[in-house]
Every structure is written in C-alpha cells, then in structure tokens.
Amino acid sequence: MSLNLFSEHPSAPPVGSRFDPSRLHVGAALRLGLTRGAIVETFIRVGFTAGIPAALLAIQTAKDVFASVASTEPGA
Structure with missing residues (x-):
C-alpha cells in the first residue's frame, strides 16, 4: 500500500502548486x-x-x- 500524504489530505494544494511567501514579505x-x-x-x-x-x-x-499595489492605489 502506497501512502501519499499530500494527495490524501483534503486541504492539500494541487500537485505542482507552491505557496510563495516572498509575496507576503514584499x-x-x-x-x-x-x-x-x-x-x-x-x-x-x-x-x-x-x-x-x-x-x-x-x-x-x-x-x-x-504592479499589483500600484493598481490598487487610489488614482491609479
């Protein structure tokens, strides 16, 4: 029996996707x-x-x- 924890967990992200914390830090x-x-x-x-x-x-x-910050600023 093969156990793949990531695919069996209901809240796991799709294969190949990655969370990029650098966006939060910037x-x-x-x-x-x-x-x-x-x-x-x-x-x-x-x-x-x-x-x-x-x-x-x-x-x-x-x-x-x-770019995303500039597009959400007032008057942009």
Missing part, C-alpha cells in the same frame, strides 16, 4: 515603509548567497507585487 516591507529600490537591492545582495536564479525570481516577484 507586501509587508512596503507597508513598513521600505522603498521599492531597497527591496530590490536586498534581493540583489541575497543573490550572492542564495544564487542569481533565486535573486532573479525574487526580483520578478517583487515587480509583480509592486
């Missing part, structure tokens, strides 16, 4: 007053440790969050 950083430039610079600096592909993914995620 949004929280903006709410705390960090500038967009400071957030991107942080990801660039982390790229030297975590790897450039991870940094590029984080920067793209940040740009997506910036």
Whole structure:
C-alpha cells in the first residue's frame, strides 16, 4: 500500500502548486515603509548567497507585487 500524504489530505494544494511567501514579505516591507529600490537591492545582495536564479525570481516577484499595489492605489 502506497501512502501519499499530500494527495490524501483534503486541504492539500494541487500537485505542482507552491505557496510563495516572498509575496507576503514584499507586501509587508512596503507597508513598513521600505522603498521599492531597497527591496530590490536586498534581493540583489541575497543573490550572492542564495544564487542569481533565486535573486532573479525574487526580483520578478517583487515587480509583480509592486504592479499589483500600484493598481490598487487610489488614482491609479
């Protein structure tokens, strides 16, 4: 008998989906007053440790969050 805990649990996400906590962190950083430039610079600096592909993914995620925040701001 094969036991796959993820597919048998009713609240499990679909296979292949991933929760991306970096979106929450970027949004929280903006709410705390960090500038967009400071957030991107942080990801660039982390790229030297975590790897450039991870940094590029984080920067793209940040740009997506910036765009969604800009579209929900009054007068946008």
